[in-house]
Amino acid sequence: MLDALDKDLLKVVADLEDIPKGAYNIRKNGKLASRATSANINIETNAENTGIIVTIAPGTINESVHIPVILSEAGLNDVVYNTFIVGSGSDVTIIAGCGIHCGGSAPEGHEGIHEFRVGKGARVKYVEKHYATGPGAGKRTLNPTTKVFLEENAHVEMELTQIGGVDDADRLNEATLGAGSSILIMERVMTDGNQKASSKNEIILAGENSRSNMVSRSVIKGNSRQNFYATMTARAKCVGHIECDAIIMDNGTNETIPALRAEHPDAELSHEASIGKIAGDQLMKLMSLGLTYDEAVNRIIQGFLR
Amino acid sequence: MLELKDLYFSVTEKDGLNDNQKRDIIDGMSFVFETGKFYAITGPNGSGKTTLARLIMGINQVSGGEIHFNGQDITGLTITERAKAGIAYSFQQPARFKGITFRDLLSISTGIDDEAKLISLVRRVGICPLSFLDKAVDATLSGGEIKKIELATTIARNPKLAIYDEPDTGIDLWTIGPMVSLLKKEQMENHTTTIVVSHNKAFLEAADTVLIVNHGKFVYVGNLKDALPILADFSICNYKNCPEGEQDARCFR
Ligand SMILES: Nc1ncnc2c1ncn2[C@@H]1O[C@H](COP(=O)(O)OP(=O)(O)O)[C@@H](O)[C@H]1O
Ligand SMILES: [Mg+2]
Secondary structure, rough: OHHHHHHHHHHHHHHHOOOOOOEEEEEEOOEEEEEEOOEEEEEEOOOOOOEEOOOOOOOOEEEEEEEEEEEOOOEEEEEEEEEEEOOOOOOEEEEEEEEEOOOOOOOEEEEEEEEEOOOOOOOOEEEEEEEOOEEEEEEEEEEEEEEEEEEOOOOEEEEEEEEEEOOEEEEEEEEOOOOOOOOEEEEEEEOEEEEEEEEEEEEEEOOOEEEEEEEEEEEEEOOOEEEEEEEEEEEOOOEEEEEEEEEEOOOEEEEEEEEEEEEEEEEEEEEEEEEEOHHHHHHHHHHOOOOHHHHHHHHHHHHHOO | OOEEEEEEEEEOOOOOOOOOOOEEEEEEEEEEEEOOOOOEEEOOOOOOOOHHHHHHHOOOOOOOOEEEEEEEOOOOOOOOHHHHHHEEEOOOOOOOOOOOOOOHHHHHHHOOOOOOHHHHHHHOOOOOOOOHOOEEEOOOOOOHHHHHHHHHHHHHOOOOOOEEEOOOOOOOHHHHHHHHHHHHHHHHHHHOEEEOOOOOHHHHOOOOOOEEOOOOOEEEEEEEHHHHHHHHHHHOOOOOOOOOOOHHHHOOO
């Protein structure tokens, strides 16, 4: 069912050498390739047949779900709607990711809408990597959406990474936080050539003592363009922070707009934003430790995107 | 081992009357630093000490003159080439990174990522606790912490020539003594030619030779005793009347 190419893609987007342990759902070219459930984690196709529903039983601790998507068929635009219902008190890792191998000139794309309902006191780590490769000239598009609803005292950590090869990406992240809940979103995007990537983030701190931290790191090479928009809205006593840094190399361009909106007097919101070239003093320091200019650039970018 | 031959560093700046006024920040410096000796360079703020150090490391390019290192003309070499030749520089204002830890800098500096070796290195440079290894070298570090890391990455290179630019900035009073001992030990055990830019009496006393820079020139080369009257004239600090102890530290800061 999975060929060598598929396995390469899986390794990059899901760190999978082979079929994963525990629950998983591998989607290939718009169809189910393989699936496994576990005692605590159920996966079923939704009623509309547009995606899957992953249900994690309350109290499930230290389990993981892999749900990679691979595309290797020219001309395919795959759209999925996946729902994750995470039971209260559980602690799980969800690894998603989409790998595109483009062999032809027709465009290939994937639009994944992931909705998370995170129960009381549950902890979720969500890791999503996007990557495209292949000799074909077809445009590779990835438009991911995440919608996260955090109940009381839930905690979500999201690591969203777009490593390379994606021509066009339009990302939307939405989160609504209940009382005492927290979310950390770490987004890393590297673009090159004529690629475009845009990220829109809407975070609503609805519950008292909710906390959110959004960190975005962009590296913009060649003639590529990245835009980053983030809005944090506070509706209760809460703490929110946005940190967005973009490093421009070559002729890259960037627009970064962090926005803070307080609808409650006890809101504490802050942001830091920066756009610029690699700092000269960082380069000088690493060169004075014996690295060449190019090695120093690579090391700085690698750290920045870590 | 390091020879400065009629060194110049000039910039053009506006001075109100003239748009392109040339200014010699380093104004004809010549000197021979000898292998394994300990030198202290001092002088008023803005006199050109950091600029001189950056010229030696290759961070700034000379406007005139030559720099020779162990018999080789290094004036045209890059920073990387000079580093590989055995020159190391601790920046006055160390760079702060994102996503790079002390451990990363030490591995880059030495080419080692073996845990036991890194730990023995951290011990050698007298940094504790060891948990410091995984500290991010970013904007959250205090001024003193980043200077210690900077010093450690310089020592870690086992350089033939080590230049420390005001290593004591932000360092607490109790750490200055050990820092001086550490640099002396490196000098003694590894024959490291050591140049410390500092106003701190502890470093001036540790030096074999004191050099005073003013307006981009060496205005004095010799022992500390004879340097004191000149320094007093600069009103950097009255070295003679300073009492011991904490006031001493405040005085020489
Ligand atoms: N690249 C430069 N362009 C213009 N002025 C400079 C440059 N580098 C240093 N200067 C100036 O040269 C003088 C000496 O600076 P510096 O070497 O940092 O002094 P010190 O380390 O002795 O305090 C200062 O007035 C500084 O502003
Ligand atoms: Mg200086």
